[in-house]
């Protein structure tokens with residue numbers, strides 16, 4: 347069994363309870379999870395099992411009801427909303443399940459937003475970097491369109507480009523390929539492999555078993571609880587192998 351060499355993300359007994367209409371619902375139930383720098387995890391599980399909630403507590407978007415979320419040494423659950431937004435801008439790129447693009451901005455301007463918010467890249471370089479990111483997801487020729495003028499799969503790829511815009515060490519993808527055909531999904535997986543090869547850490551929610559099997563570790567969420575399955579990836583590339591966590595010797 348492999349263990350992360352350097353813990354980057356640690357969830358200790360994290361629970362998230364929603365109370366709706368007087369009834370309490372447990373979306374995450376005392377979850378423990380440790381993710382090392384440079385890991386590529388697939389997060390799988392049935393609809394409603396808690397996958398998005400898990401990503402949202404790591405991103406500091408949702409605050410756990412109980413437990414601790416420690417990301418790169420920061421106790422994320424202690425940050426207030428403004429602190430969390432600033433911290434997230436430096437630390438995490440999020441591909442939202444429903445994209446959350448701003449409808450009045452062009453694709454290029456959507457990708458530039460995190461750069462402006464986080465102050466990454468020189469102001470005069472941002473338009474070029476945004477277009478390069480759109481090029482990486484195959485949308486170089488669409489940069490000036492509005493989201494409403496593009497397909498669902500194209501909007502999803504813009505959301506991926508935007509998640510890379512702040513050059514964050516952690517990328518959280520909530521079904522980032524859910525609207526893509528298998529060829530486009532495979533191309534995005536190649537991009538994620540490259541990012542992991544250059545030191546990024548990726549947590550990717552997916553319903554696609556084949557894509558999950560391309561990662562090294564599958565975390566299954568079921569009724570708010572996680573089970574963790576390290577495994578050999580179905581296809582390996584030198585980049586993926588180079589980023590593999592080092593097994594620690596047993597006692």
Ligand SMILES: Nc1ncnc2c1ncn2[C@@H]1O[C@H](COP(=O)(O)OP(=O)(O)OP(=O)(O)O)[C@@H](O)[C@H]1O
Pocket residue numbers: 364365366371372373391392393394395396397398399400443
């Ligand atoms: N704001 C909320 N208020 C009440 N319940 C919520 C809220 N957000 C999520 N839940 C519930 O928490 C559970 C987990 O939701 P979550 O969105 O994490 O599921 P998921 O695994 O991402 O599902 P899917 O695969 O459909 O996206 C669900 O049963 C959902 O109804």
Ligand SMILES: [Mg+2]
Pocket residue numbers: 397398399443520
């Ligand atoms: Mg979800």
